[in-house]
Amino acid sequence: MSAQSADGSAFEFDIRVLTDERDLIAALEVFRTAMVGLPWSAPIPPEIAGKFFEVGRTLGAFADGELVGTVDSTRGSLTLPGGRTVAHAAVTHIGVLPTHTRRGIGSHLVRHQLTDARDAGEVVATLRASEATIYGRFGYGIASRVASVTVDTRRGGFRPEVPAGDPVRLLPADQMWDVLPTIHARIPNTRPGFITRSSQWWAAQELRYGQDRGPAYTAVTGPEGAETGFVRYHPVGTETWFGNHERSIVVDDLFAPSREAFVGLIRFLWELDLVDRIVFPGLPVDTSLPWMLTDQRAVATNHIRDETWLRVLDVEAALRARTYGDGGSLVLAVHDPLLPENTGTYRIADGHLESVTPGVASDADLETDVATLGSVLLGSMHWHQVAYSGAVRTGSVDPLARADRLFTTGSAAFAGTNF
DSSP states (O other), rough: OOOOOOTTEEEEEEEEESSSSHHHHHHHHHHHHHSSSSSOOOOOGGGGGTSSSSSTTTTEEETTEEEEEEEEEEEEEETTTSOOEEEEEOOOOOOGGGOOSSSSHHHHHHHHHHHHHTTTTOEEEEOOOOOTSGGGGGTTOOOOEEEEEEEEEOOOOOOSSSSOOOOEEEEOOOHHHHHHHHHHSOOOOOOOOOOOHHHHHHHHHHHHHHHSSOOOOOEEETTTTSEEEEEEEEEEGGOTTOOOOOOOEEEEEEEEOOOOHHHHHHHHHHTTOOOOEEEEEEEEEOOGGGGSSOOGGGGEEEEEEEEEEEEEEEEHHHHHHHHOSSOOOOEEEOOOSSGGGOOOOEEEEEEEEEEESOEEEETTTEEEEEEEEHHTTTSSSSSHHHHHOOEEOOOSSSSHHHHHHHHSSSSSSOOOOOO
């Protein structure tokens, strides 16, 4: 492949799948260098690189024999509205060395990856974006947001009607990495946007946990062998913990797909001695937490940020797998220049995808691009919202209202997993 250097001269680079352990570790170093401010951890020994990278899914860009860019992903599943799951690529570690940026290397890597994922039968890809202006051009759209929340445990308490929730027990640290992945994989979660966690994701969590980060704890709900959820948390500001009146814990990971598990874990955190505040870096934007308390103002939303950036790889499969509300029929035309096999006209009627026609029909009710479709696919973003951007073309307001009724869901989309 050809690219142009900063001085205008042309240079060649090639992209290939990385399999050698030392190349995989070098790819991780490229990513860290590209991210500049990424929290550092101990280097991964080459002999255990296989625990952190799924075979055949890490791409490297080489220029003059030097690894200058990388991207990788892991395979899993994502839950669509209605509870069905589709094959999913969790995309991460996208980076190009600062000496080789602005030359198209990153674009070639991402396009190569998306084509490979589509050819492998994956229906959607998602990522967590370091910059908000990059990924729209590759067909990604924001499909879910999360709320950063702080709870003041000194204000009020639980409403008397709130149930007790599932019983909670602390989990010894030496059991954590065997028990938690089993819980997460065993319990179905029908919330749109939920994703499975790969063994590589868990290996990375264990590595970070093993760094010298101070005290940290894990609690689970339910009986041994039939757990219903879990929470990992750690205190901050421990150097002034005793005598302080602003003592806080941070929730690192909360998995509570049922009401009973959620209530049990929140009660447990609330009732911890010496704790004045609980910080949740990421909760669903429709969390029930404030309505559990006598003083709803004890729950303060610090900010809301984007979580899932979703790229539809197979439009027909995605639209066929999800369910729809009672909105009548809709003829939707989709443009996808990067994966042209997605460009077509899709008719939704009687609660399902009824027909697919190649090309864009001139009489479609709505016409849009694949990134916008990615934003509305999980139901949290509405057609009338994205239409204000000009990304949706329609002759009247009525199709937007019908599309909203068809695509809107009862629960906000939420993945609950950073990668």
